[in-house]
Amino acid sequence: PETEQSRQLRALIDGLDEMNRALMLFYLEGFDHAEIAALLGTSPGNIATRLNRIKARLQSQLAKE
Numbered sequence: 001p002e003t004e005q006s007r008q009l010r011a012l013i014d015g016l017d018e019m020n021r022a023l024m025l026f027y028l029e030g031f032d033h034a035e036i037a038a039l040l041g042t043s044p045g046n047i048a049t050r051l052n053r054i055k056a057r058l059q060s061q062l063a064k065e
Contacts, residue, residue: 008065012058020054027051 013024019040026036033044033051040047 005062008062009058012061016054020050023047023050024054 013021016024023036023040026039031039033047037044037047
């Protein structure tokens, strides 16, 4: 059964722009930074930075709710 927090997280991820949503979904599926970078046509360093920013934003939004 899905928890309230996981429903909120899913809603927040659904609200991301297309690129960031894809990035998060690949991350949640267990892809590493190099694999995600290859799929999205960018560098692993860029993926790491973007993931950190997205996770911080999602945590902040979850804390507000």
